[in-house]
Amino acid sequence: xxxxxxxxxxxxxxxxxxxxxxxxxxxxxxxxxxxxxxxxxxxxxxxxxxxxxxxxxxxxxxxxxxxxxxxxxxxxxxxxxxxxxxxxxxxxxxxxxxxxxxxxxxxxxxxxxxxxxxxxxxxxxxxxxxxxxxxxxxxxxxxxxxxxxxxxxxxxxxxxxxxxxxxxxxxxxxxxxxxxxxxxxxxxxxxxxxxxxxxxxxxxxxxxxxxxxxxxxxxxxxxxxxxxxxxxxxxxxxxxxxxxxxxxxxxxxxxxxxxxxxxxxxxxxxxxxxxxxxxxxxxxxxxxxxxxxxxxxxxxxxxxxxxxxxxxxxxxxxxxxxxxxxxxxxxxxxxxxxxxxxxxxxxxxxxxxxxxxxxxxxxxxxxxxxxxxxxxxxxxxxxxxxxxxxxxxxxxxxxxxxxxxxxxxxxxxxxxxxxxxxxxxxxxxxxxxxxxxxxxxxxxxxxxxxxxxxxxxxxxxxxxxxxxxxxxxxxxxxxxxxxxxxxxxxxxxxxxxxxxxxxxxxxxxxxxxxxxxxxxxxxxxxxxxxxxxxxxxxxxxxxxxxxxxxxxxxxxxxxxxxxxxxxxxxxxxxxxxxxxxxxxxx
Ligand code: AMP
Numbered sequence: 001x002x003x004x005x006x007x008x009x010x011x012x013x014x015x016x017x018x019x020x021x022x023x024x025x026x027x028x029x030x031x032x033x034x035x036x037x038x039x040x041x042x043x044x045x046x047x048x049x050x051x052x053x054x055x056x057x058x059x060x061x062x063x064x065x066x067x068x069x070x071x072x073x074x075x076x077x078x079x080x081x082x083x084x085x086x087x088x089x090x091x092x093x094x095x096x097x098x099x100x101x102x103x104x105x106x107x108x109x110x111x112x113x114x115x116x117x118x119x120x121x122x123x124x125x126x127x128x129x130x131x132x133x134x135x136x137x138x139x140x141x142x143x144x145x146x147x148x149x150x151x152x153x154x155x156x157x158x159x160x161x162x163x164x165x166x167x168x169x170x171x172x173x174x175x176x177x178x179x180x181x182x183x184x185x186x187x188x189x190x191x192x193x194x195x196x197x198x199x200x201x202x203x204x205x206x207x208x209x210x211x212x213x214x215x216x217x218x219x220x221x222x223x224x225x226x227x228x229x230x231x232x233x234x235x236x237x238x239x240x241x242x243x244x245x246x247x248x249x250x251x252x253x254x255x256x257x258x259x260x261x262x263x264x265x266x267x268x269x270x271x272x273x274x275x276x277x278x279x280x281x282x283x284x285x286x287x288x289x290x291x292x293x294x295x296x297x298x299x300x301x302x303x304x305x306x307x308x309x310x311x312x313x314x315x316x317x318x319x320x321x322x323x324x325x326x327x328x329x330x331x332x333x334x335x336x337x338x339x340x341x342x343x344x345x346x347x348x349x350x351x352x353x354x355x356x357x358x359x360x361x362x363x364x365x366x367x368x369x370x371x372x373x374x375x376x377x378x379x380x381x382x383x384x385x386x387x388x389x390x391x392x393x394x395x396x397x398x399x400x401x402x403x404x405x406x407x408x409x410x411x412x413x414x415x416x417x418x419x420x421x422x423x424x425x426x427x428x429x430x431x432x433x434x435x436x437x438x439x440x441x442x443x444x445x446x447x448x449x450x451x452x453x454x455x456x457x458x459x460x461x462x463x464x465x466x467x468x469x470x471x472x473x474x475x476x477x478x479x480x481x482x483x484x485x486x487x488x489x490x491x492x493x494x495x496x497x498x499x500x501x502x503x504x505x506x507x508x509x510x511x512x513x514x515x516x517x518x519x520x521x522x523x524x525x526x527x528x529x530x531x532x533x534x535x536x537x538x539x540x541x542x543x544x545x546x547x548x549x550x551x552x553x554x555x556x557x558x559x560x561x562x563x564x565x566x567x568x569x570x571x572x573x574x575x576x577x578x579x580x581x582x583x584x585x586x
Contacts, residue, residue, distance in 0.1 A: 443513055
């Protein structure tokens, strides 16, 4: 398949703001893509070179691409930089400056999807002495062999800023339609995705095999399973009701969720967003090596601790372990511990279909030889009345936790699913602050005064799972230190879109900049009110009005561990809104 065919589809997709149209373009693309390269096409659509847990960074800086473009177009570097500063996207700059004429004289080879993919992979995998020169040569070869349109997308892929607005869920829809012609089969694909976290693999299995082969994709070591997620209860009576009167309550620790894969001495750690963070936690890996199961997939919360009394420390301390260099120094300076709460696989057996009570027993068994005080089973107790829950909540808060997780003892592990089998219950409402919410940054207004050159207010959104859409809920401009504001501006500037994402419903609200919905912030707000401006739960409480945060404030926590789809949902916001009145009437 020629790369130009893919580039033409990308061009159509970039111009589309409708989800249905995007799905249509994807279906058309998949039906014409040869089976041997369909996995590569899927990864490229997502701007990646493999599944999330394997995807490699290319390590190419803007200035290298600028030099290459200058060389190919014979336009001076400073003119290219000027244009880049004004457009903000080097792919678009390439499209503007690389005329077809300059390209055709340099035409060296016809680019296929396979060729582009393998060259990008080579760029990513080249390392060591002299690697930069090799990378530059490879970038040059790609740009010099491509047409204007091709180079636009090649540059975007190289710099990691191809943003077609395609969510994994849209891809699943399109794959179902293209290969099975029946929307009902989506659940089969979704299950396979939840256990394999690899859309390319699912596409290739469908294209080369059959739906029943997709059905038999199962949990496997070193392929992260998409995590089971919790619903939020507003108080202990609601939680108990959802558990049918009996549950297992656990500490909800303010750390980072880690999925551990172990096979003998080989151990890998994945975050909730499926990032491989093994290199950050050599101390934890050494302790896991000593556990008795030969093979194991388990989950737990890593938390920063005070080494003198093993007390939990807030999340921010743990984030200091997330670095590329000087890992051993960080291990000493910021000690952590692992609190295990689930087991998905042990010595050849998939345990996800067992009830939680049974999995807990197996987890305890897996830890039987553990001698380290830095690994333990999470604190757990049985609860059958609100008094039990409230007492355990007090204990959890005294121990520095953020609340409780309440779990149904009978339920299996539901990969990738959020439901009432797991319920999170945070601190009791103080009456002043409702609760924290994890909201996605959708857009921004330019900063004024001290914030000139940075973003001022950030537009926030909550997620609706049914429509896979983000709805607006307010703007936040307080709670940011200068340091965090710079960091955020940096991160967000890489997510700028030409217009609003097709996954965002913002009504008639105008912003200076729109972003790809990706960055999740923890926000606190004293109240949720009705508003004609915002679209969250519009018409659900009152016709013409949506829900909005009153005086929202950033808590200081960027939720690096959360995908935008894991943010607070519209249903949760509605529940929190309604709960305010319950609180007042009590
Ligand atoms: P939230 O991030 O508020 O949606 O809450 C879910 C997160 O709580 C999980 O992804 C875990 O990182 C964390 N967590 C802390 N303690 C537990 C626990 N005992 N069981 C499950 N998740 C926990």
